[in-house]
Amino acid sequence: MKDIETRHDIECLLTHFYSQALQDEIIGFIFTDVAKINLKSHLPIVTDFWETLLLGTNSYRGNPMAKHQQLHGMMTLTAVHFDRWLLLFHNAVDELFEGRRATEAKARAQAIATSMYLQIVR
Numbered sequence: 001m002k003d004i005e006t007r008h009d010i011e012c013l014l015t016h017f018y019s020q021a022l023q024d025e026i027i028g029f030i031f032t033d034v035a036k037i038n039l040k041s042h043l044p045i046v047t048d049f050w051e052t053l054l055l056g057t058n059s060y061r062g063n064p065m066a067k068h069q070q071l072h073g074m075m076t077l078t079a080v081h082f083d084r085w086l087l088l089f090h091n092a093v094d095e096l097f098e099g100r101r102a103t104e105a106k107a108r109a110q111a112i113a114t115s116m117y118l119q120i121v122r
């Protein structure tokens with residue numbers, strides 16, 4: 001297995017993650033029924049986000065905290081949802097990649113999920 005090296009790698013990772021997340025019994029409905037995301041327009045945005053974090057491209061110009069705060073207003077997010085999100089993300093990384101950036105992706109996800117949880121849920 002290889003490490004995460006390009007934008008295309010990040011697209012593969014996220015396509016894999018959302019293929020699991022959208023049909024997940026615990027968090028799937030949040031994407032499909034609550035936020036009703038359009039994967040085609042959502043994917044490039046989250047790809048920019050992870051590309052900025054892992055490859056330093058500076059392509060993401062959004063505010064994830066505000067987005068999830070808004071989501072929390074539409075349906076109460078709990079630790080169960082965050083734990084599930086993280087498990088699916090970690091699994092998606094481990095199923096496709098290994099190496100320094102793969103490890104970094106999991107660590108960043110963990111750190112951001114924790115700070116998101118503390119800021120918007122507690």
Ligand code: HEM
Binds near residue numbers: 035045061064112
């Ligand atoms: C309980 C866990 C989570 C759930 C259920 C969730 C769900 C969602 C949903 C439904 C959206 C679309 C919002 C919209 O466009 O209206 C979204 C956007 C996004 N999420 Fe999450 N999310 C979770 C945790 C995380 C974490 C931990 C991260 C980062 C490590 C993250 C990164 C993002 C990003 C970058 C966007 C795009 C924001 C933008 O449009 O600029 N999410 N999330």
